[in-house]
Structure formats: C-alpha cells, structure tokens
Amino acid sequence: MTVTALSAGLVALGGGGAFAAQPESSYRAKPMPAQVAAPYFEAWTGESPAALAAASGNKYLTMAFLQTDAANSCTAYWNGQTTQPIGKATFGDDIAKIQARGGNVIPSFGGYSADTTGTELADSCTSVDAIAKVYESLVTTYGVSRIDLDIEADSINNSAGIDRRNKAIAKVQHWAERTGRSVQFSYTLPTTNTGLAPSGVALLRNAVDNGARVDVVNIMTFDYWDGATHDMAADTETAAAGLHDQLAALYPRKSPAKLWHMIGVTEMPGIDDFGPEETFTTQDAVTVEKWAVAKGISTLSFWALQRDNGGCVGTAGANSCSGIAQDTWYFSHTFEPFTRGVRFSG
Numbered sequence: 001m002t003v004t005a006l007s008a009g010l011v012a013l014g015g016g017g018a019f020a021a022q023p024e025s026s027y028r029a030k031p032m033p034a035q036v037a038a039p040y041f042e043a044w045t046g047e048s049p050a051a052l053a054a055a056s057g058n059k060y061l062t063m064a065f066l067q068t069d070a071a072n073s074c075t076a077y078w079n080g081q082t083t084q085p086i087g088k089a090t091f092g093d094d095i096a097k098i099q100a101r102g103g104n105v106i107p108s109f110g111g112y113s114a115d116t117t118g119t120e121l122a123d124s125c126t127s128v129d130a131i132a133k134v135y136e137s138l139v140t141t142y143g144v145s146r147i148d149l150d151i152e153a154d155s156i157n158n159s160a161g162i163d164r165r166n167k168a169i170a171k172v173q174h175w176a177e178r179t180g181r182s183v184q185f186s187y188t189l190p191t192t193n194t195g196l197a198p199s200g201v202a203l204l205r206n207a208v209d210n211g212a213r214v215d216v217v218n219i220m221t222f223d224y225w226d227g228a229t230h231d232m233a234a235d236t237e238t239a240a241a242g243l244h245d246q247l248a249a250l251y252p253r254k255s256p257a258k259l260w261h262m263i264g265v266t267e268m269p270g271i272d273d274f275g276p277e278e279t280f281t282t283q284d285a286v287t288v289e290k291w292a293v294a295k296g297i298s299t300l301s302f303w304a305l306q307r308d309n310g311g312c313v314g315t316a317g318a319n320s321c322s323g324i325a326q327d328t329w330y331f332s333h334t335f336e337p338f339t340r341g342v343r344f345s346g
Helices: 049-056 092-100 128-142 159-179 198-209 232-250 256-260 282-295 330-338
Strands: 040-042 060-068 076-078 104-110 146-150 184-190 216-220 263-267 299-302
Touching: 040 049, 049 060, 049 092, 060 146, 092 104, 092 128, 104 128, 104 184, 128 146, 128 159, 159 184, 159 198, 184 198, 184 263, 198 232, 216 232, 216 299, 232 256, 232 263, 232 282, 263 282, 282 299, 282 330, 299 330
Parallel strands: 040 060, 060 104, 104 146, 146 184, 184 216, 216 263, 263 299
Antiparallel strands: 060 076
16 A cells, blocks of 8 residues: 555555654553454544544554655654654544544554655664564554554565564564563555465565564455456455465464454455556445455455545545545445454354
C-alpha cells in the first residue's frame, strides 16, 4: 500500500537518529481477537481515527504508515514527518478512545512510498537492536498488541533489510515473553491471484530461519496489474488457497486450520488503481466475509477507511472514495461482524 497516488495512492496493494524512550502506557494491551476486522486508516489526512472508527462502527483499525524521515535513520515517525514522533502527543488520545471502547489499533510500517525511498525502518536502519526498540516503543507508548509490516516494491527484494527486520521481530518477541506482554506481528505482502510471488515466500523463509514468529500473513488481494479482468472475490479465495499451500511448506507441523488462521486478506473497495477491470463490489464484500468466517482466517481488512463511501462514482484509485455507488460505511458494516473474540483452537 502506498502514500503516493492515494495522497498517496496504492500500487501493488502510504541518518542514524537516536531513539527517544517514551513513557509507559497506562493501558495494558489485550491480545487481538481470534478473528478481527481492521481496515486501514490513512494517518496522514489530519482526520481523527477515533472519530472515524466510531462513525463507521469499527472497533479495530490498522494505522498507516510509520517510516523514517530519511534513509539511514533509525527514528520512525508517523507518515515520515518529524512533527509526528511516536509519542502520546501523536494519536495518543485517539488510540486511548478506541481502546476505551474495547478495540485497539495496529500500527503499520512501510507502504509503497517508504518501500521505494529507503525509508522503511529496517531498510533505513542497520541496527537490529534499534529497530527492535522502535517496535517496543509502540507497545509501551500506545498499548498495542499487533504491529503490521507492509513490505512490497523495493523492500521485498532487500535481503539485508528483510534479515534485519526478522531478527528484530525475534528480539521483540523475546522481550515480550520476558515482560509478560502480548505482541503479534503481521506481514502485509503483495500477491498474485494464486499466492505469493517467490520474493514473498523468501521473506517468510527468512523469518523461519531467524526464529521470528509471523502471526499473520496479510495479502493485498487487489492491484494485480496483469491486464486481466478479475472476479475479485473469487481471486481472493484462490490467492489465499495458494498462500495456504505455501505456508504448509514453510510450517509443515501446523494443521490446515492453523495455517488458515495465519492468513489475512486486505481488499480495496470499489475501483482500485489499476482500473475498472479490478473492481471489488458490495456483493464481493458479502461473499468474502462469509468465506473468511468459513475458512477461519485471522484478519479481514480493506484500504482504506476514508474510501468507504460512494462519493466519486467511476473514479479509479481515489484517495477518499471507492469509485462505486455504495452507502457510506458499507464495507465497514459488512466486514465488522467478522470480529470475534472466541479463542482459536484449530
């Protein structure tokens, strides 16, 4: 996902600074629900995530993006803006309001813009310890229990960055165990309609080799860029089935149910940036939500909350509307019932 054509825009889905410790959050993060709907929130727009979550009926949001302000830095900022550091003054009140309603946010690193400018944290920073400290700071500052890593474009082929990132994940997981915290990591990756490309599989193989637990592999089931006309719901199912088989090879001891529960999907409601050939309809949303429940996947998302309205019918890849005729918050209302707190035991 990107912060370029969608103010940003989406494609294929938005030097050594010191880390400043943040005060401990008074909110002790709860584990994420076994199944969760968590649409992306475009954090650069100036809107309130708490207000839009309340208006749309979403308890959980994925907030995009965190990145460094320049290559070679180890300091992450919201939207790569030095005026928006990781701290209570940046989104702290909004996140606390969402948590008070029984939900939470999932901070997301990367996105197409960061992944093509050397400002994705693990591409930018060469210190595994410093990367891990940034991840930990989100947990202690905001009381979150999942961190998302949107890795695509140049970043998905940056072997050094991939190795550093996975080593940092493993460090954070050991830290969480020592301190009694619940911290999950999701990888958001581009996909074909039959599963991950070899680069995505290699990234996950490196995680296995580094002892980094990947809790969710969230595939971007849009922007296939293959020139074909797509049945977006059907292609979501085939992409996830292909991923399931790829995960089975990486995690041979996991049951089929546990492999399905590692999978997340992110849709782009309406007309994505490729054009009308890739249109995710309101009926597609119903189909995918029912399929997601039946398969027992972990996470259902879409890009992005600000697009969940019918204000620009016929427009592809718009920043603030879906490009199709729809009720406001239709996709939120269709996906939100997917959230279930029942403990997974597959």
